[in-house]
Amino acid sequence: MDSRLQDSRSRGRPVSRWLTDAAGGLPRTFWYLWTASLINRTGAVAQLYLGVYLLAVRGFDASYAGLVVGLGGIGTALGALPGGVLADRWGRRPVTLSGSVLAALAMFSLGLATSQLLILGIAMVLGVFQGMVRPAFTASIIDVVRPDDRVRALNLNYWAFNLGSGIAAVLAGFLVRAEPMLLFAVNAGVLLCSSILLAVKVPETRPSSPVEQSEPIGLGVVLRDRTFMIFVGLTLLGWAMIETNKILPVSVIDDGLDVTAYGQVIVVNMALIVAGQLFLPKVTRQFRREHVLAVSVLLAGCGFGSAVFVDSLWGYALTVAVWTLGEMLMTVANSAVAVELSPVDARARYLGVFAFGLTGAMFVGPAVGGLVADQFGTGALWAGVFCLGLILAVGNAAAGPPRRRRITSLQALDESATTVEVSGSNPRP
Known part of the structure; x- marks a missing residue:
């Protein structure tokens, strides 16, 4: 009886249950x-x-x-x-x-x-x-x-x-x-x-298990990790797609819209992330990381690619909504893979190289995108971004099996490693 009552109360509090799933x-x-x-x-x-x-x-x-x-x-x-x-x-x-x-x-x-x-x-x-x-x-x-x-x-x-x-x-x-x-x-x-x-x-x-003193603490261990570096390369290109949104104002102005129109449509990006980002880990948990990443770059490519066919404020807002969903999925999956591929004793170095790829995309996307738009027009740029999305989808799918094998071996080591106890944290299982 008590368990049935508890289940009934749980069903009656969807917001509370969602908050627990997201942040509890x-x-x-x-x-x-x-x-x-x-x-x-x-x-x-x-x-x-x-x-x-x-x-x-x-x-x-x-x-x-x-x-x-x-x-x-x-x-x-x-x-x-x-x-x-x-x-x-x-x-x-x-x-x-x-x-x-x-x-x-x-x-x-x-x-x-x-x-x-x-x-x-x-x-x-x-x-x-x-x-x-x-x-x-x-x-x-x-x-x-x-x-x-x-x-x-x-x-x-x-x-x-x-x-x-x-x-x-x-x-x-x-x-x-x-x-x-x-x-x-x-x-x-x-x-x-x-x-x-x-x-x-x-x-x-x-973590309290220190790196062996005989091992030099440098980037060599990361750069020699082929599986991880392929992941960083795919991540850099994927986020470079997202960063081409900095060139979107050029298309907006070319279509005769007011210069403030970009500010109005980019609000869609921020609103969707704030409203929906916390739901995604639970939604994507049942899918393999490489499948989520493949879908994310496809959505990003389709969102930017469709900018070729729109010329209104609402049309651009729709394109932003599509590539924002790709960005949101990319964030969840990329963060997960970066963590899972990082050994305990080199965690910060792996994350440093991963951050280098993410930040590098902030330069590569606008720089290359601006060059293409200047030389060939924004239509060619968005068509190119769409094609890049297709290529990256295939690349992420192909990289999935070796990533899973590597993650499985690292998780076994992670479980056996000494864990750090932090004051105020929950007891570890």
């Missing part, structure tokens, strides 16, 4: 990390408006503004590599804290800089510091949650990233009108605030 059972330490991530992204006002600031406030031309933003992206990609090495050598905590504090100082300095050359240099240094933090921070999340909860935890972190981005976009508009320097002061301030939170609440999370 995760350790307290994860939520401190999640909160730090949300704070950082909500305050990332200078990062979001850097191009606008350079153009509208400082009066620099578009090519210079693009170079500054591009160098920042290159710095972030490059910083992920030493960040992963140092997080495995020194620990997650010192790399995360030192990188965040140095990034805050660089962010504030960027707002004070007036020389074009100095701005370029600070932008790249800032990117390096931010890139160093990424693999250490992601490794901390993986360290403190149970293996079965890792995909869910990373998906929650991605959701917080997008929620914070939406808030930051609104906040940045107010700040740049009130006092442009506030963009950099607020951004630097939230970096320091999140660092204080992490310093007070999050201990060192690196």
Whole structure:
């Protein structure tokens, strides 16, 4: 009788059940990390408006503004590599804290800089510091949650990233009108605030089974891993497809729509992610990773490819909805595979190389996409993205069997490895 009553109550509370599936059972330490991530992204006002600031406030031309933003992206990609090495050598905590504090100082300095050359240099240094933090921070999340909860935890972190981005976009508009320097002061301030939170609440999370001292702690072990590097290559190309959305305004303007139309249709991307991203881990759990990735790149290719045939605001909004679904699926599956292919004793280094691929896509997608659009037109670009989606779907499907074999062997090692006990976390099974 009691069990039937409990089942009845459970069926009567779908929202509560959904919240439990999405966010229940995760350790307290994860939520401190999640909160730090949300704070950082909500305050990332200078990062979001850097191009606008350079153009509208400082009066620099578009090519210079693009170079500054591009160098920042290159710095972030490059910083992920030493960040992963140092997080495995020194620990997650010192790399995360030192990188965040140095990034805050660089962010504030960027707002004070007036020389074009100095701005370029600070932008790249800032990117390096931010890139160093990424693999250490992601490794901390993986360290403190149970293996079965890792995909869910990373998906929650991605959701917080997008929620914070939406808030930051609104906040940045107010700040740049009130006092442009506030963009950099607020951004630097939230970096320091999140660092204080992490310093007070999050201990060192690196697994207690150390790397053998005779083994050099470098990137060689990652770069020699053919299965993982193929995955990184496919990931880079897949995310480069998504990043070609930066060229979408060119199509919008070519079709005679108002320049603000891009802002209206790209809201669909953010709204879908915030509304639906938390559902996906449960939905995709029953499918193989390579199948989810194949579908994700097909959806991305179809979404961008269909931009050839639309010329209205609602038409573009529909294309954004299609490739956003591909982006959402790609996020869940790529995060899962990256974690599953990363050995315990080299976790941060593997995640550093993975982050390098993701960040590199932020440069490759717009750069190559802009070149193709300039030389051959946006129609050729979107047709090319569609074809790339087909190729990547085949590639991900073919890469699936060796990935599964490798993941099975690593999971056996992971289960036998010594696990770290973190204060405030749930007992491990």
